[in-house]
Amino acid sequence: MIGVYLRRGFLVHKAYELRTFYSNVGWGTSNYVAAVLSLAVLGSAILLVLATRPWLRIVSAISLLPMGLAMALLVSRGTLVAVALGLLGLFLAVGGRRRWSVLTLSALGTALLTQLPVFKVILLRFTLASQTFSYYARLVGWKLAFQRFVEHPLLGVGLGQGKFQTDELSNLDPHNYFLSVASETGILGLLAWIALLVILFRTAWVASRDDRNRRTWAVSLGVLLAVAVVHSCYEPTFPGANYFFLFFWIAAILHRAADPA
Structure with missing residues (x-):
């Protein structure tokens, strides 16, 4: 899925109809796979912020890229909300400099997400009346x-x-x-x-x-x-x-x- 995206890009015409264009699975399966990825993404975020071993932080940071992209391409509103709630919870739960690490990670992830062409699909999923x-x-x-x-x-x-x-x-x-x-x-x-x-x-x-x-x-x-x-x-x-x-x-x-x- 990620390989196809990188090769072909994401040409958006009727974006809300392209939710499963690259995943080639139904909406229910998309939601479930994205939900599993949400736990993995939040777990990697915790390791990136809290781990004391440099190699573990590096591995966690690297793992966030493909998992985050896959989660974005699945365009699951529920998963995006869950991840946002998780990052907010982590921001409130951890203290000191780690709190600002969570905030920085959240801001960086959001910035990267907005640069993806698939972000247009995500916006339409949240704003189109037909998607309610x-x-x-x-x-x-x-x-x-x-x-x-x-x-x-x-x-x-x-x-x-x-x-x-x-x-x-x-x-x-x-x-x-x-x-x-x-x-x-x-x-x-x-x-x-x-x-x-x-x-x-x-x-x-x-x-x-x-x-x-x-x-x-x-x-x-x-x-x-x-x-x-x-x-x-x-x-x-x-x-x-x-x-x-x-x-x-x-x-x-x-x-x-x-x-x-």
């Missing part, structure tokens, strides 16, 4: 998922069984993991998922409680987990194994930081 359909579609999906939960409040329709239902939501993903869990596993499953998230964020707090040097890492990883949870509220991220793996990999690093012994 996905907002409406999500609202409808959330409503139908909540309705399914109301009809099966205790145990839901069964884990992984939502796609086999014949109700109005049918086999569609509600694009909200909380509603997906609630509709498939009921109030018990929803409470279990919320409890797991509480444990993970408490782990981040424990890891940052004593050691000042470890605090910045723990809070930054906590921000990364928070971004993943927020992203799952409007994109079907967690149903994919790749995204789930990265999420719990981050959680495992946090657990190790909280209990180094």
